[in-house]
Amino acid sequence: MTAPAARPMRLGVIGTSSMAERRVLPTVTRMPEWELVAVAGRAAKKAARFAEQFGCAAEEDAGALLERTDVDAVYVSTPTGLHRHWAERALRAGKHVLVEKPIGVDAAEARSQCALAAERGLALRENFMFLHHPQHARVRELMADGRVGRPASFRAAFCIPPLPQDDIRYDARLGGGALLDVGVYPLRAAVHLLGPGLEVAGATLRTRASDGLDLSGQVLLTSPSGVLAELAFGFEHAYASTYTVWGDRGRLTVTRAFTPPATHQPLLVVEEQDREERLVLPAADQLALLLAEFAHAGRSGGGDTRRLMDSVATMDLVDAVRRTARRMPVC
Incomplete structure (x- = not known):
């Protein structure tokens, strides 16, 4: 008897960047490992356009997205200077995090995020495809x-x-x-x-x-x-x-x-x-391949700390x- 397929990981998106629109979200929406649930950005009008384009909900702000119980993981696609802020808020909300590269503006920000992910037992990945x-x-x-x-x-x-x-x-x-x-x-x-x-x-x-x-x-x-x-x-x-x-x-x-x-x-x-x-x-x-590995990491409790060490070293x-x-x- 064939085992049932794993439930898709449910993704929320913070940020309405060009990378999210051109590359990441079109890939997410065609992968069985993922279900795109909601998007939030600095401009409500742009978030609404993303939601219509990719068939998901639009949240009025990122804080509301992080409060959703139907979001397992968050993709942070804000400007680099905001990566640490939103990645750490997502981790504190109990969400696995894929943060756009680079993980932060300096090594202190990288170490802080990696330590928080390890403390919470959550998957943290940097989007170096x-x-x-x-x-x-x-x-x-x-x-x-x-x-x-x-x-x-x-x-x-x-x-x-x-x-x-x-x-x-x-x-x-x-x-x-x-x-x-x-x-x-x-x-x-x-x-x-x-x-x-x-x-x-x-x-x-x-x-x-x-x-x-x-x-x-x-x-x-x-x-x-x-x-x-x-x-x-x-x-x-x-x-x-x-x-x-x-x-x-x-x-x-x-x-x-x-x-x-x-x-x-x-x-x-x-x-x-x-x-x-x-x-x-x-x-x-x-x-x-990155998104598939991130979904697996989210289901299995993080894993692959070597890549996080390499993020800090970079x-x-x-x-x-x-x-x-x-x-x-x-x-």
């Missing part, structure tokens, strides 16, 4: 198999063209800036692939002359094993989303590292002394970049 894509597990397998030999350097970049002038990511008061928006991706990739103990050896930030908001930057990291990592990020470039692991036997490049579409077949390029191998992997929906590096970076004001 790329970590769930199988291409990165394949990279780790190739590294373990010795295809690049002993790694000596790691290079990663996540850069996008300039945003509209009224984009919220240009608002420093709400946690804007390139470091928190795109810089955290290569930092998190370095933590994921190179392990703990990374330190910032140097950094530069191009900043807006009017208010010091960081527009782009570069970071040099060192690892306990001697790997040097060179990272680039920013709002001032043609699009790039890639990383390379370079060792004494070969070089391995992920050509679409952080934001591959669900239909994209990843290409890994392995370059050795006298040969190049191009590995085309099956397409995968990294957001659906924000420790963000803090170190801020402390040590040489700033270059630009008009």
